[in-house]
Amino acid sequence: xxxxxxxxxxxxxxxxxxxxxxxxxxxxxxxxxxxxxxxxxxxxxxxxxxxxxxxxxxxxxxxxxxxxxxxxxxxxxxxxxxxxxxxxxxxxxxxxxxxxxxxxxxxxxxxxxxxxxxxxxxxxxxxxxxxxxxxxxxxxxxxxxxxxxxxxxxxxxxxxxxxxxxxxxxxxxxxxxxxxxxxxxxxxxxxxxxxxxxxxxxxxxxxxxxxxxxxxxxxxxxxxxxxxxxxxxxxxxxxxxxxxxxxxxxxxxxxxxxxxxxxxxxxxxxxxxxxxxxxxxxxxxxxxxxxxxxxxxxxxxxxxxxxxxxxxxxxxxxxxxxxxxxxxxxxxxxxxxxxxxxxxxxxxxxxxxxxxxxxxxxxxxxxxxxxxxxxxxxxxxxxxxxxxxx
Amino acid sequence: xxxxxxxxxxxxxxxxxxxxxxxxxxxxxxxxxxxxxxxxxxxxxxxxxxxxxxxxxxxxxxxxxxxxxxxxxxxxxxxxxxxxxxxxxxxxxxxxxxxxxxxxxxxxxxxxxxxxxxxxxxxxxxxxxxxxxxxxxxxxxxxxxxxxxxxxxxxxxxxxxxxxxxxxxxxxxxxxxxxxxxxxxxxxxxxxxxxxxxxxxxxxxxxxxxxxxxxxxxxxxxxxxxxxxxxxxxxxxxxxxxxxxxxxxxxxxxxxxxxx
Numbered sequence: 118x119x120x121x122x123x124x125x126x127x128x129x130x131x132x133x134x135x136x137x138x139x140x141x142x143x144x145x146x147x148x149x150x151x152x153x154x155x156x157x158x159x160x161x162x163x164x165x166x167x168x169x170x171x172x173x174x175x176x177x178x179x180x181x182x183x184x185x186x187x188x189x190x191x192x193x194x195x196x197x198x199x200x201x202x203x204x205x206x207x208x209x210x211x212x213x214x215x216x217x218x219x220x221x222x223x224x225x226x227x228x229x230x231x232x233x234x235x236x237x238x239x240x241x242x243x244x245x246x247x248x249x250x251x252x253x254x255x256x257x258x259x260x261x262x263x264x265x266x267x268x269x270x271x272x273x274x275x276x277x278x279x280x281x282x283x284x285x286x287x288x289x290x291x292x293x294x295x296x297x298x299x300x301x302x303x304x305x306x307x308x309x310x311x312x313x314x315x316x317x318x319x320x321x322x323x324x325x326x327x328x329x330x331x332x333x334x335x336x337x338x339x340x341x342x343x344x345x346x347x348x349x350x351x352x353x354x355x356x357x358x359x360x361x362x363x364x365x366x367x368x369x370x371x372x373x374x375x376x377x378x379x380x381x382x383x384x385x386x387x388x389x390x391x392x393x394x395x396x397x398x399x400x401x402x403x404x405x406x407x408x409x410x411x412x413x414x415x416x417x418x419x420x421x422x423x424x425x426x427x428x429x430x431x432x433x434x435x436x437x438x439x440x441x442x443x444x445x446x447x448x449x450x451x452x453x454x455x456x457x458x459x460x461x462x463x464x465x466x467x468x469x470x471x472x473x474x475x476x477x478x479x480x481x482x483x484x485x486x487x488x489x490x491x492x493x494x495x496x497x498x499x500x501x502x503x504x505x506x507x
Numbered sequence: 508x509x510x511x512x513x514x515x516x517x518x519x520x521x522x523x524x525x526x527x528x529x530x531x532x533x534x535x536x537x538x539x540x541x542x543x544x545x546x547x548x549x550x551x552x553x554x555x556x557x558x559x560x561x562x563x564x565x566x567x568x569x570x571x572x573x574x575x576x577x578x579x580x581x582x583x584x585x586x587x588x589x590x591x592x593x594x595x596x597x598x599x600x601x602x603x604x605x606x607x608x609x610x611x612x613x614x615x616x617x618x619x620x621x622x623x624x625x626x627x628x629x630x631x632x633x634x635x636x637x638x639x640x641x642x643x644x645x646x647x648x649x650x651x652x653x654x655x656x657x658x659x660x661x662x663x664x665x666x667x668x669x670x671x672x673x674x675x676x677x678x679x680x681x682x683x684x685x686x687x688x689x690x691x692x693x694x695x696x697x698x699x700x701x702x703x704x705x706x707x708x709x710x711x712x713x714x715x716x717x718x719x720x721x722x723x724x725x726x727x728x729x730x731x732x733x734x735x736x737x738x739x740x741x742x743x744x745x746x747x748x749x750x751x752x753x754x755x756x757x758x759x760x761x762x763x764x765x766x767x
Contacts, residue, residue: 156706156708156709156712157709157712158712159708163712269712273712273713346759346762348759349558349559349720349756350558350559350719350720351558352558395689395715395718400759413751413752415752418752418753418762419762419763421763422759422762422763423763423764424763425759425763426759426760426763432759433758433759433760434758434759434760435758435759436559436720436756436757436758436759437753437756437757437758437759437762438719438720438722438753438756439718439722439751439752439753440751440752440753441749441751
């Protein structure tokens with residue numbers, strides 16, 4: 118006979134978003150239960166890089182959300198018992214053509230207007246940040262507030278702290294159904310039994326569409342595969358985050374910054390590089406729609422390596438020790454889906470973060486916790502409503 | 508004697524020269540596996556296994572004091588000491604000895620090369636023991652200089668001996684790196700298992716075991732044993748590390764090269 122449980126709030130999903138929401142809810146004294154199908158950080162949060170990048174966000178609500186999130190990281194790093202390896206290391210966005218430079222200049226202007234510090238660099242200035250860059254690099258932009266974090270430590274750290282504050286974490290527990298009566302969420306049926314709860318948060322990442330179906334709501338989140346190469350560990354060689362302008366092109370769908378050749382365009386190839394605290398270089402990445410297939414492919418690995426050599430030729434003699442792929446919960450416009458559902462009280466969406474889940478986790482945690490407990494948020498989340506797509 | 512020195516990449520020429528002033532270690536290691544006890548053994552930091560744990564050890568003969576710890580601790584018996592201070596055509600070579608019998612100073616033994624072929628006869632000048640219950644013996648034998656670099660061991664007749672050996676007592680090993688690539692200790696893994704972790708992937712996320720240069724190739728079986736001990740009958744659920752290409756480390760230049 119399955120057990121009958123109850124909780125003030127049920128958070129579906131033990132990724133970085135679910136863990137952050139649970140953490141901030143617990144800080145407000147709420148009773149929280151995280152229901153995770155597999156294990157903490159077993160999905161996209163455990164298969165990504167650690168970019169906390171501001172200059173790659175779209176000027177407007179998206180950037181404001183990210184800037185708010187960036188401010189929360191230092192405090193989190195203090196409060197969590199796990200070292201989340203948070204460093205405000207700065208980030209470079211490199212252009213390989215004058216057209217890309219022009220686009221970056223325009224963008225930097227828009228970002229500055231929103232209050233973000235961004236500097237345009239000539240090809241010569243880029244050398245101040247990197248040991249050596251490829252001949253194609255024509256310059257770029259630099260944002261000193263860009264940072265990096267260990268996404269797995271962040272997720273585990275948030276969950277651990279939430280647990281210490283009283284949260285229950287059900288691992289290996291799959292949500293099978295959500296019971297709604299009189300326009301209100303009442304119960305969550307799981308493989309570990311029923312949970313009575315009047316507040317349910319969907320932070321299920323790529324599983325959100327499936328969860329939405331249970332309450333007959335279409336949550337437009339598709340899995341987008343991102344492949345990443347891992348090199349051997351080296352002494353510190355990369356101080357900042359580095360990305361190519363094409364990374365921004367494929368992320369924000371900017372025509373002027375799209376990869377030139379057909380194969381790269383098909384893979385959604387955009388260069389990213391970061392050196393983790395353990396010394397490994399993470400080189401990325403791709404944006405592919407291939408369903409729930411999270412394997413890495415030789416074509417993409419070759420393409421990522423070739424692309425990396427274009428920007429940072431000196432990585433040539435480094436050993437690649439592994440590749441991995443994560444499925445990003447991709448929304449139609451690449452922005453998160455945050456907020457309530459019309460006609461069903463007590464159901465909240467916090468999903469569709471696309472490639473920004475790590476960066477936006479703290480602000481999502483704070484905002485959703487406010488929404489769940491107070492019914493209103495200090496930040497305007499109307500631009501992230503599910504109903505913007507209709 | 509310079510003609511004897513063939514493997515200059517391993518610092519043999521330098522070691523040969525430094526040995527004129529006393530004992531110095533010579534590394535004869537060709538195994539690119541995650542293994543670095545020699546680096547840990549050296550009190551002077553003269554041995555570096557860099558840039559990663561699978562690299563071959565490099566010795567700085569200037570910093571080596573000839574203590575022989577690395578000779579005793581190398582699990583592959585791939586280190587020996589060379590001492591040419593006699594400067595009379597003879598050299599003293601110190602090799603590890605882990606066979607039965609109780610060697611004693613003054614004995615004349617057959618000196619053999621890496622393939623077990625007899626090179627010459629030599630006299631044991633010194634016997635030292637390093638380790639706990641089953642110590643590794645370090646035998647110093649006197650041999651003609653021209654064969655000194657070829658010596659890898661001695662062949663010894665069993666001699667019954669009444670007196671016990673003086674054994675340098677090393678403390679028993681309670682903790683050691685179970686994952687050498689990421690330097691994760693056994694105790695750290697056990698502590699994580701006590702917190703309820705029951706799968707290899709979760710263990711990896713929590714501790715970084717298996718995330719290093721060898722990608723868990725070498726530590727996976729030990730980790731399974733630890734998991735099985737902690738999980739008991741649940742052990743079949745522990746899963747395995749997700750195997751992702753490349754199977755072996757590959758240079759980025761090659762992966763992204765024109766022919767790739």
